[in-house]
Amino acid sequence: MATGTEIEEIVGKDYQYGFVTDIEVDTVEAGLNEDIIRQISAIKGEPVFLLEFRLAAYRKWLTMTEPNWQNVRYTPIDYQSIVYYSAPRSGPKYQSMDEVDPKLLETFAKLGIPLNEQRALAGVAVDAVFDSVSVATTYKGELNKLGIIFCSFSEAVREHPELVKKYLGSVVPVADNYFAALNAAVFTDGSFCYIPKGVRCPMELSTYFRINAANTGQFERTLLIADEGATVSYLEGCTAPQRDENQLHAAVVELIAHKDATIKYSTVQNWYPGDENGKGGIYNFVTKRGLCEGERSKISWTQVETGSAITWKYPSCILKGDSSVGEFYSVAVTSLKQQADTGTKMIHIGKNTKSTIISKGISARQGQNSYRGLVKISKKADHARNFSQCDSLLIGSECGAHTFPYLEIQNPTAIVEHEASTTKIGEDQLFYCAQRGISAEDAISMIVNGFCKDVLRELPMEFAVEAQKLLGVTLEGSVG
Amino acid sequence: MLSIQNLHASVAGTEILKGLNLEVKPGEVHAIMGRNGSGKSTLANVIAGRSDYEVTEGDIRLNDKSLLDLAPDARAGEGIFLGFQYPVEIPGVKTSYFLKAAVNALRKYRGQEPLDAFDFMEILKEKTELLELDESLRSRSLNEGFSGGEKKRNEIFQMAVLEPKLCILDETDSGLDIDALKLVANGVNSLRDGVRSMIVITHYQRLLDYIVPDVVHVLQDGRIVKTGGPELALELEKHGYDWVDGGAA
Numbered sequence: 001m002a003t004g005t006e007i008e009e010i011v012g013k014d015y016q017y018g019f020v021t022d023i024e025v026d027t028v029e030a031g032l033n034e035d036i037i038r039q040i041s042a043i044k045g046e047p048v049f050l051l052e053f054r055l056a057a058y059r060k061w062l063t064m065t066e067p068n069w070q071n072v073r074y075t076p077i078d079y080q081s082i083v084y085y086s087a088p089r090s091g092p093k094y095q096s097m098d099e100v101d102p103k104l105l106e107t108f109a110k111l112g113i114p115l116n117e118q119r120a121l122a123g124v125a126v127d128a129v130f131d132s133v134s135v136a137t138t139y140k141g142e143l144n145k146l147g148i149i150f151c152s153f154s155e156a157v158r159e160h161p162e163l164v165k166k167y168l169g170s171v172v173p174v175a176d177n178y179f180a181a182l183n184a185a186v187f188t189d190g191s192f193c194y195i196p197k198g199v200r201c202p203m204e205l206s207t208y209f210r211i212n213a214a215n216t217g218q219f220e221r222t223l224l225i226a227d228e229g230a231t232v233s234y235l236e237g238c239t240a241p242q243r244d245e246n247q248l249h250a251a252v253v254e255l256i257a258h259k260d261a262t263i264k265y266s267t268v269q270n271w272y273p274g275d276e277n278g279k280g281g282i283y284n285f286v287t288k289r290g291l292c293e294g295e296r297s298k299i300s301w302t303q304v305e306t307g308s309a310i311t312w313k314y315p316s317c318i319l320k321g322d323s324s325v326g327e328f329y330s331v332a333v334t335s336l337k338q339q340a341d342t343g344t345k346m347i348h349i350g351k352n353t354k355s356t357i358i359s360k361g362i363s364a365r366q367g368q369n370s371y372r373g374l375v376k377i378s379k380k381a382d383h384a385r386n387f388s389q390c391d392s393l394l395i396g397s398e399c400g401a402h403t404f405p406y407l408e409i410q411n412p413t414a415i416v417e418h419e420a421s422t423t424k425i426g427e428d429q430l431f432y433c434a435q436r437g438i439s440a441e442d443a444i445s446m447i448v449n450g451f452c453k454d455v456l457r458e459l460p461m462e463f464a465v466e467a468q469k470l471l472g473v474t475l476e477g478s479v480g
Numbered sequence: 481m482l483s484i485q486n487l488h489a490s491v492a493g494t495e496i497l498k499g500l501n502l503e504v505k506p507g508e509v510h511a512i513m514g515r516n517g518s519g520k521s522t523l524a525n526v527i528a529g530r531s532d533y534e535v536t537e538g539d540i541r542l543n544d545k546s547l548l549d550l551a552p553d554a555r556a557g558e559g560i561f562l563g564f565q566y567p568v569e570i571p572g573v574k575t576s577y578f579l580k581a582a583v584n585a586l587r588k589y590r591g592q593e594p595l596d597a598f599d600f601m602e603i604l605k606e607k608t609e610l611l612e613l614d615e616s617l618r619s620r621s622l623n624e625g626f627s628g629g630e631k632k633r634n635e636i637f638q639m640a641v642l643e644p645k646l647c648i649l650d651e652t653d654s655g656l657d658i659d660a661l662k663l664v665a666n667g668v669n670s671l672r673d674g675v676r677s678m679i680v681i682t683h684y685q686r687l688l689d690y691i692v693p694d695v696v697h698v699l700q701d702g703r704i705v706k707t708g709g710p711e712l713a714l715e716l717e718k719h720g721y722d723w724v725d726g727g728a729a
Contacts, residue, residue, distance in 0.1 A: 432568045434556065437582050442581065450573035450621070
């Protein structure tokens with residue numbers, strides 16, 4: 001039987017997967033001013049429109065103040081001490097896997113990451129068997145045949161400036177919020193994806209990209225466009241351990257779904273959560289928004305958030321096209337002293353638009369988990385429908401769960417449903433499982449996976465298996 | 481099988497069991513009756529090892545091995561099964577999945593190889609038929625949205641699948657209508673095999689019409705104050721617990 005203190009112990013294991021690679025970098029001076037921005041733009045050889053986009057954002061940012069309405073606490077960020085550009089230069093650090101921390105390898109094994117990817121993630125020299133460049137090229141050839149553009153943001157700026165110019169900032173305007181404006185001013189790279197009319201992307205994008213994506217930096221910019229009738233599933237991040245020297249991460253993701261297009265965007269985030277005292281973790285302040293531009297378009301967000309000291313993000317859908325559909329499925333875990341304020345916004349503008357929100361918050365140790373969600377039904381959105389379900393699971397007695405639902409209904413034909421529940425993994429459940437022979441760790445892992453099932457099944461198959469293992473690993477220590 | 485000697489146990493500093501002795505031989509069914517607060521459920525939980533209960537004196541031995549230093553999951557591994565008075569719900573976890581985890585955890589404890597999915601399904605099927613249960617039971621989330629009767633039947637189903645040496649049924653009859661009671665009793669009787677021992681804790685004689693015990697004990701103020709055959713339950717039914725008070729005095 002796990003007593004309160006035993007749960008504390010189980011929850012109290014260290015973050016075992018952080019790792020740092022010391023590499024040489026090209027950097028600009030710390031601090032932020034117009035010269036730095038011009039410098040970044042020049043290093044990257046950007047066209048004038050992009051420099052102007054950055055400068056406009058920067059000037060807006062100067063007039064804005066950091067938001068403080070979210071339910072998280074942290075020490076103020078000194079924006080002038082941050083280095084806004086750093087590109088990795090040197091190669092691998094280790095010559096063989098024997099030199100890599102065995103604990104790290106153990107974690108890789110637990111997560112079921114293929115050996116070759118393990119090498120790349122750990123920074124081991126890759127041999128001829130695994131050549132990420134050639135793998136990438138193979139995929140690219142296949143995608144090219146279909147007219148799919150999938151590349152780094154920088155490459156898109158060089159190769160497809162007209163698309164970048166047309167869509168950049170069209171869903172998240174430069175002055176949308178403090179962190180989005182900062183990102184617009186200083187973003188260094190990210191991903192770009194365009195699926196042409198009528199094309200169904202034949203593979204989950206970015207599965208092979210996860211190695212390459214490891215160095216995209218703290219101000220990441222992603223732009224994903226699905227043209228009429230196109231379909232794409234995009235996976236962001238990876239379940240592998242990630243550690244970063246940058247405390248502040250302020251990414252922006254913009255999705256555009258045209259008529260009859262479908263975008264499925266899945267994220268698993270596993271950044272360093274900080275130590276037991278809450279020191280050193282990542283601040284993850286992200287703006288993610290999708291525009292359902294055309295009729296019957298659909299955008300579906302799925303996220304599994306287990307890392308970061310502070311998570312502040314609301315993947316949202318603007319349902320502009322008639323009969324468009326928005327979905328948000330989320331699992332957010334906070335343990336240690338982690339804080340998460342996350343949720344979504346569903347803005348119904350078109351007629352017969354539909355949205356679904358399923359949010360599962362898990363709090364352990366001293367973690368604080370807040371769901372914050374807005375459902376807005378505009379005047380013209382006749383017969384709009386929303387269903388929201390927000391469930392919280394508490395483990396131990398020092399953590400917290402909070403729910404902040406906002407409803408703005410301006411059309412009397414709307415049907416909006418909201419369900420919420422809070423449960424606690426109690427001594428009763430653990431004793432029951434123990435009485436059947438099941439250890440406290442296995443019991444908690446089983447209960448948590450059961451709790452998250454509605455969200456996990458939305459993830460692409462391969463990702464779902466990894467996410468489930470990740471929850472297990474995070475909770476083997478944290479929840480068990 | 482089970483031997484309890486001079487057991488003293490307390491909850492939050494209050495002594496509930498005050499020198500309890502009990503011997504259960506293989507294959508025997510013992511009924512423990514008593515008023516609310518006499519210590520019946522405490523006894524069940526103490527045998528299973530619930531941590532809220534502190535054993536301050538005495539010993540509990542299963543097949544001559546003391547259970548006191550073993551965690552609840554290890555006691556389950558030794559063959560103890562507790563049918564709960566209030567079974568918990570675990571949303572999103574199928575009963576069959578839960579049971580597979582349990583079976584394999586117990587097998588691991590006993591140094592046996594885990595069962596594969598096919599062998600396990602065979603067992604589930606067999607036990608479902610044995611207890612005449614609805615097939616859908618095992619594919620539903622564990623106890624979630626189950627009626628009181630379904631929860632109790634699910635306890636008996638788990639007992640059948642896990643094949644324990646000693647079963648303790650803690651007020652399994654509470655909240656059951658007569659039909660559900662018969663189903664549960666039939667299930668229990670089908671698991672009486674001359675080797676497996678059972679302790680049936682109950683408030684009323686009613687259950688003992690269907691599960692006929694070998695021995696009946698009356699628990700009062702943390703001690704067994706009267707022991708007899710099945711006829712003792714009938715006497716109790718007739719005269720009430722006050723009759724014991726008089727008899728014990």
